[in-house]
Amino acid sequence: MTFTCFFGYGSLVNRRTHGYTGARRAAARGWRRAWRYTADREVAFLTVIPDPACTIDGLVASVPADAWPTLDLREHAYERLDARDSVTDAGDGHPAIYAIAADRLNTPDDHHPVLLSYLDVVVQGYLTEYGRDGAARFFATTTGWEAPILDDRAAPRYPRAQDLSEGERAFVDRYLQTLNCRIIA
Structure with missing residues (x-):
């Protein structure tokens, strides 16, 4: 199958x-x-799961044919799936979506937490692209908030960690508090 673009919904x-x-x-x-984890990674990360009643926001971007191996390496814990029938605004493109195989999904635990540095990057992207309402939709259309969240902001473990503004950090922290998320050190 020849894909021409990806649909990104996380980082x-x-x-x-x-x-x-x-x-x-x-x-x-x-x-x-x-939020799930696999044996491929020590920490939990985002995946998509089927939900006929849900629609998620994201980005579509074209990928040159010779760049797919690099993107696949970045997304190595996922399978690349056909998303042509579910992605809107892909234009003439044939979008792929990355998802963890259903038989490899595990619920996060204290040994496989969500990295706060990863969550920060994701929310920063939604704030930039969709504003506060869109970032709020990100939280509302994501399950698994009972997962422990490892506060690694002082020494980010996520390889693509970004600096957040004070307002962006406060937005993330406020939502985590609202959702009664458990932050671990």
Whole structure:
């Protein structure tokens, strides 16, 4: 199958984490984000799971044919799936969406937490692309907030960590508090 673009719904929404030009806002129907982990990574990260009643915001960006191996390496814990029937605003492109295989999904725990530095990058992307309302939709269309969240801001473990403004950090912290998330050191 020949894909021409990706639909990003996590860190790929933050343009500072990649060099794909021409990215534009889009949505994917029939998917919901979830925090999960696999044996491929020590920490939990976002994936999509089927949910016919949900639509998630994200970005679509073209990928040159010779750049797919690099993107696949970045997204090595995922399978690349056909998203042509669910992604809006892909134009004439044939979008792929990355998802963890259903038989490899594990619920995060204290040994496999969500990195706050990763969450910060994702939310920064949504704030930039969609504003506060769009970032609020990110939280609302993501499940798994009972996962422990490792506060690694002082020494980020996420390889594409970004500096956040005071307002961006406060936005993330406020939502985590509202959702009664458990922050671990």
